[in-house]
Amino acid sequence: MEQVSTENLLLAGSTLLVAGVLAGKSSHRVGLPLLLIFLLTGMAFGTDGLGMQFSDIHTAQSIGMVALCVILFSGGMGTKISSIRLVVAPGLVLSTVGVLLTALFTGLFIWWLSGMSWTNIHFPLVVSLLLAATMSSTDSASVFGILGAHKTGLRHHLRPMLELESGSNDPMAYMLTIVLIEAATTDTSLSVGHVVGELLMQFGVGIAGGFLTGRLTVWLASVYRRLGGAASDSEDPAQAVAMTAILIVGCVFFSFAATTALGGNGYLAVYLCGITVGNGRVVGHRGIAKFIDGITWLAQIVVFLMLGLLVNPHEMLSVAAVSLLIGVFMIVVGRPLSVFCSLMPFRSVGRRSKLFVSWVGLRGAVPIIFATYPVAAHVEGASQIFNIVFFVTILSLLVQGTTVMAAARRLGLVERQEVSDDHFGVEIPDELPTSLHTLTLTEAHLANSDLLRDLELxxxxxxIMIRRGGRYIVPNGRRRLQPSDVLLIIRED
Incomplete structure (x- = not known):
């Protein structure tokens, strides 16, 4: 067998990465989710496209594991406790009970399909539930990416609820997948006590591990700043931020590995570690957040391109019909039914909100990564499971991913946000006792005078800056203001 040189690997990898980024630039123009563009780019370069070969399931799992750690940590780091406080209960119920019900309803439907003579899948009950379990969680990368691409607000705290659910529901889907693989490969019956015990162990150790490693990460970041005493004052600030960010990335993987070794759920630990760090006092927080955001995008691009290479599109044709039925069932019946059942105790969540939450049941990289586990475990029918999951993921991103905000507008859940949080790209050091704010002027602000010096602040x-349309204006006291001008204001804390 001819050995592939490092140079050829770099050539192929760099070409794929550049092509993915350039193709992704057109996502807004063609109306497709950015991550779907990366997935399709991988497929275009794969076996049925330009012929790039990649079929190593174990390597795909390892890459997916690393990418998922980064994605979940980033999602946790961007989750503010103040914004999710009102939606913690419904969000966590969706990420646990909702995932379980989605797997149950969809699994029973797949089992029913398997009993039909006209279908080409014949899965026993356990394997049917396994297939459903791999697809039971919403994908954090897809949800964060699509909601983050739209600056429009959502009523009733829906955005933090959806982000909390998508960031915290992967552990439940992972646990169900592992338990059902064990049942499918060892011919042992599922024991309710065993399953409950495993879940309690995974979640208990995962929660403890996440918060402890998060606190450890914050402490280590402060220790790094204090090391060297006065000598650290002369350190280049950009270098200090970069090194702190690298230290945090190391702690992310430590959190996952240590928690997993102790029998807990590493993915849950990473997400909670992100929440703890994101809400802690870390010097250089903005620079670190930008660094993490960059490697998160890299992780998402790499994993979607890799998964696109991994699939053979011609193999999906044999399961296209049944995959379409399963995908439509999940979108129209399985997800809505699980959402309405899960949120039944929460009367504050209205019917329109439940319908919207049901529609944002996006599948993405996580279900496909989980679908590689049955293949690696040699579960009977694993190749069909993988192809079905891949088909359903594309269907979900095409149908749901392109209509998220349209559904929000149709349900009357869009909320206009007058205040921008982009701060014109200006940053101030975290050490300074100041903060940046933006104010969009209205007629009321200018009722007495349109001069900046007369504006009551x-x-x-x-x-420190005025934005008028696409222009940026340096302010002075004699500057005349207009309605819709956006002011960038620095304020003492």
Whole structure:
């Protein structure tokens, strides 16, 4: 067998990465989710496209594991406790009970399909439930990516609820997948006590491990800043932020590995570690967040391109009909039924909100990664499971991913946000006792005078930039203001 040189690997990998990024630039123009573009790019370069060969399931699992750790940590780091406080209960119920019900309803439907003479799948009950379990969680990368691409707000705290659910429901789907693989490969019956015990162990150790490693990460970041005493004051600030960010990335993988070794759920630990770090006091937080955001995008691009290479599109044709039925059932019946059942105790969540949450049941990289586990475990029918999951993921991204905000508008859940949080790309050091804010002017603000010097602002506030349409204006006291001008204000804390 001819050995592939490092140079050829770098050539193929760099070409694929550049092609994916350039193709992704057109996502808004063609109306497709960005991550779907990366998936399709991988397929275009794969076996049935340009012929690039990749079929190593174990390597795919390892890459997927690393990418998922980064994605979940980033999602946790961007989750503010203040924003999810009101939706913690429904969000966690969706990420646990909702996932379980989705797997149960969809698994029973797949089992029913398997008994039909006209279908080409014949899965026993356990394997049917296994197939459903791999697809039972919403994909955090897809949800974060699609919601983050739209600056429009959502009513009733729906955005933090959906982000909390998508960031915390992968552990439940992972546990169900592992337990059902064990049942399918060892010919042992499922014991309710065994399953409950495993879940309690995984979640208990995962929660403890996540919070402990999160606190450890915050402490280590502060220790790094103090090392060297006065000598650290002369350290290049950019280098300090970069090194702190690298230290945090190391702690992310430590959190996953240590928690998994102790019998807990590493994915849950990583997400909770991210929440702890994101809400802790870490010097250079903004720079670190940008660094993490960059490697998160890299992780998402790599994993979607890799999964696109892994699939052979011609093999999906044999299961296209049944995959379409399963996908439509999940979108129209399975997900909505599980959402309405899960949120039944929460009367504050209205019917329109439940319908929207049902529609944002996006599948993505995580279900496909989980679908590689049956293949690696040599479960009977594993290749069909993988192809069905891949087909359903594409269907979900095409149908649901392209209509998320349209559904929100149709249900009357869109909320206009007058305040922008982009801060014009300006950053200030975290050490300074100041903060940046933006204010969009209205007629009421200019009722008495349109001069900047006459504008009433809180004490300790200073306008440092004005945005008018696509122009940026340096302010002075004699500057005349107009409605819809956006002011960038620095304020003493």
């Amino acid at each position: 809180p004490q300790g506030s200073l306008v």
